[in-house]
Amino acid sequence: MSIIMKGSEVAAAMKEELLREVEKLARKGIVPQLGIVRVGARPDDLAYERGAIKKMGGVGIRCKVIELSESIGQADFEQEFSAVDNNPDIHGILLFRPLPRQLDEQSVRNMINPKKDIDCMSPVNIAKVFSGDESGFAPCTAEAVMEVLAHYAIDVRGKRVTVVGRSMVVGKPLSMLLLKKNATVTICHTKTINLEETCRNAEILVAAAGKAAMITADFVSENSVVVDVGINVGSDGKLCGDVDFDAVVAKVASITPVPGGVGAVTSSVLAEHVVRAANSLNGLS
Ligand code: NAP
Secondary structure, eight states, X not given: OOEEOOHHHHHHHHHHHHHHHHHHHHHTTOOOEEEEEEESOOHHHHHHHHHHHHHHHHHTOEEEEXXXXXXXXXXXXXXXXXXXXXXXXXXXXXXXXXXXXXXXXXXXXXXXXXTTOTTSXXXXXXXXXXXXXXXXXXXXXXXXXXXXXXXXXXXXXTOEEEEEOOOTTTXXXXXXXXXXXXXXXXXXXXXXXXXXXXXXXXXXXXXXXXXXXXXXXXXXXXXXXXXXXOXXXXXXXXXXXXXXXXXXXXXXXXXXXXXXXTHHHHHHHHHHHXXXXXXXXXXXX
16 A cells, blocks of 8 residues: 655644744744745746745744835846845745846846845855755755655665756755765656656656656556656646656555645745744854
């Protein structure tokens, strides 16, 4: 019988720890606060924002939403962003991307205080992830995968782990986090030859390609662990992952569902990062 690795279980365990940490900060008179910078009002951003506000509220983290006009110019945007970056009451910043075309994302990446950069935009945090320095912030989704594996006591040390996807938000940083934990990592992408065989060879397979149900039963080996990061809309109009869950579930040892898997943990990691930033900015760690 396969184990379904549920994001809600991971998030519940993380919530306990977060509540303890927020309480410790409260005793020092500090209320951790997340600043959400949103340019325009894309439905995806609004949905993520609602989820983040709910998650933060549930553990006592404050949220301040800075909503900017979709047509804002670079100079005004930088001024607004800088005000958030310099606000001592805001400990972590989440900026929705991609930004509208008139705005230069690179300039804001270089601008953000790395200590407030809780979703790894800054080159400083990116370099830390790639050099195995755990003092920075990794992208929340990549770290959420590690949280799921850790919660279900899946030791990656020495294991053959295949990651499908090499983006800078998921595939590449996740591969570095896995490497840091001594996994033997193979990174696949659209030019990979024999993708099916490479995936089947994995003891742990992470799908982060953004292609609905591309991982069929032929891509997985018996008793392997499958983590599905993909969030797609299937041909039936329903939310689905990169893994054909029904076809794969009986074959593998454990698997994350979509929805209800990695996605449910991402905002918990975001909350954990805000708390860590609040500690660090107040000289507490
Ligand atoms: P992305 O920037 O589009 O990158 C996709 C990666 O997958 C690329 O490296 C691409 O290869 C590779 N790829 C695409 N199709 C492939 C195929 N048929 N075979 C092999 N490799 C393939 O996407 P992303 O931002 O990393 O996101 C990946 C998925 O995770 C999406 O479904 C996204 O919605 C989801 N996501 C989930 C969360 C969460 O919280 N759970 C957060 C962020 C993203 P090339 O480099 O060769 O093009």
